Amino acid sequence: MRDILHPLNAADYHFIVSIIKGPRQRTMESLVDSVGAGDEDAREELCVILEHEIRYLGSGDIPYQARKLLGMVPGVPLRVIIRDTGKVLKVPVRRLTTDRELLLGLAEDYATAEFARLDPAEQQSMLENLGIDRQRAAAFLKQGAGVFAVPVMIEAFGLIVVQGLIKTVIFGIIAKVIGQQLASRLLAFLFSRVPWWAGWISPMAWALSAGWTAISLQGPARRKTVPVLLYLGLCAMRENETA
Secondary structure (H helix, E strand, O other), X not given: OHHHHOOXXXXXXXXXXXXXXXXXXXXXXXXXXXHHXXXXXXXXXXXXXHHHHHHHHHHOHHXXXXXXXXXXXXXXXXXXXXXXXXXXXXXXOOOOOOHHHHHHHHHHHHHHHHHHHOOHHHHHXXXXXXXXXXXXXXXXXXXXXXXXXXXXXXXHHOHHHHHHHHHHHHHHHHHHHHOHHHHHHHHHHHHHHOHHHHOOOOOOHHHHHHHOOOOOOOOOOHHHHHHHHHHHHHHHHHHHHHO
């Protein structure tokens, strides 16, 4: 998991730490500040803590303690948490690939599935907010017949627009899970420090999030793991684009 966490920047860490919280929040926040100041040792320490926290949240308290008492690695692997998140989001998780690609696929597949669940008027509005001409958007929706796979949409609108749609959906869902007030504060901070996030994202993300399918998140841990994993999927998309 550390190979996924290590390339992130201080703003990413701030976003994730603010969602995870927990008893080590102050320590993590201090390390985030140090990473922002260029301290690579702090990055290593922060990644270790974040891995522990994510694997703990994905494990559940009782199973975690049981594995610890038995001398096993207490936290479940990231791949297990990804598959659990896929079940919660009702998105089939891709097979035979790396954890990074699984996270990217989770974000892409969930975003396109959620877009498909919107009614045609909402789909049309989102595409127009992403800069697509009204007639072009209407023609695509009519011809697509509900098929919104990423390659199909990239062919129709280009990579940047499709990335904007994925970001809009994912940030809207995250806002719904963690709450509009916290999301607005965190995303304003994020967008001011990482311009890539703000590029081609619809200003309707917050408003449209009310229309997303309700997510059944049993237990407080999933209210942290789901947005964190979706965000890491977006980070994987960003890294692919900027590599």
